[in-house]
Amino acid sequence: MSMTATPTTTVMAPEDRPRWMDLVEKVREAGQYPTRTEAERVTRIVLSALGGHVVGDERVDLARALPEEAARVVASQIPATRRLTAAEFVDSIAPRIEGATPATARWDVSSVLGVLPDLVGDDLVTRILAQLPPGYALLFGRADLSPAP
Numbered sequence: 001m002s003m004t005a006t007p008t009t010t011v012m013a014p015e016d017r018p019r020w021m022d023l024v025e026k027v028r029e030a031g032q033y034p035t036r037t038e039a040e041r042v043t044r045i046v047l048s049a050l051g052g053h054v055v056g057d058e059r060v061d062l063a064r065a066l067p068e069e070a071a072r073v074v075a076s077q078i079p080a081t082r083r084l085t086a087a088e089f090v091d092s093i094a095p096r097i098e099g100a101t102p103a104t105a106r107w108d109v110s111s112v113l114g115v116l117p118d119l120v121g122d123d124l125v126t127r128i129l130a131q132l133p134p135g136y137a138l139l140f141g142r143a144d145l146s147p148a149p
Contacts, residue, residue, distance in 0.1 A: 018119055020067040026119070031111030039111075044073055045096050046112035049089065051077030058127050065120035086135030106139075114141035 021036075028039035047066075051074035054062055063071035084092060094105035117125045117140060129137055137144040 017065070018067050020069040023067050023070055023115070023119060026115040027112050030115050031108065033111075042097065042108045043070070043112050045093060046109050047073045048077055049093050049096075050074065050113070052080040053084065053089065053132060054128055055079050055131065058124065058131060061124055062120060062128065065124060083133055085133050086139055089136070090139070110139050110141065113139045116140060117142075 024036055024040045024043055027033070027043045028036055031039060031042065033039040033042070047070055051059070054074070059074065063075045066074060090106045090109050091102060093109055094100045094102055097105060097108055100108065113136075125140055125142075129140065129142075135144060
């Protein structure tokens with residue numbers, strides 16, 4: 001992999017970025033979706049929502065680490081004006097997924113976010129989690145070790 005390191009970020013060469021279909025396939029497998037189309041739809045919705053809540057260098061680095069199509073979905077979002085708890089984040093996604101309930105929306109969110117650590121790296125996910133309210137770690141497939149409020 002060709003990577004150029006700077007003090008705050010690691011930039012992947014375009015040819016080394018994961019491909020959109022690889023991301024969608026990982027989500028399809030993680031979420032046990034019957035079709036690639038369904039996995040692709042859920043991936044777009046969840047990454048779109050995440051793009052509004054990740055800001056600054058973490059948002060830039062996330063976009064650089066994702067496939068180009070996913071990067072556009074993340075980068076095109078207007079930053080959220082209010083930080084949502086993890087439960088509110090999931091609840092905000094449920095209406096965007098046809099037929100979703102809060103439980104199925106949580107499954108969808110976890111299916112997408114849970115594949116990101118392997119795709120973009122644990123360090124970046126740790127940085128992203130540091131700027132989000134407590135509770136998001138579980139959505140990324142990590143134990144939530146933050147102290148209770």
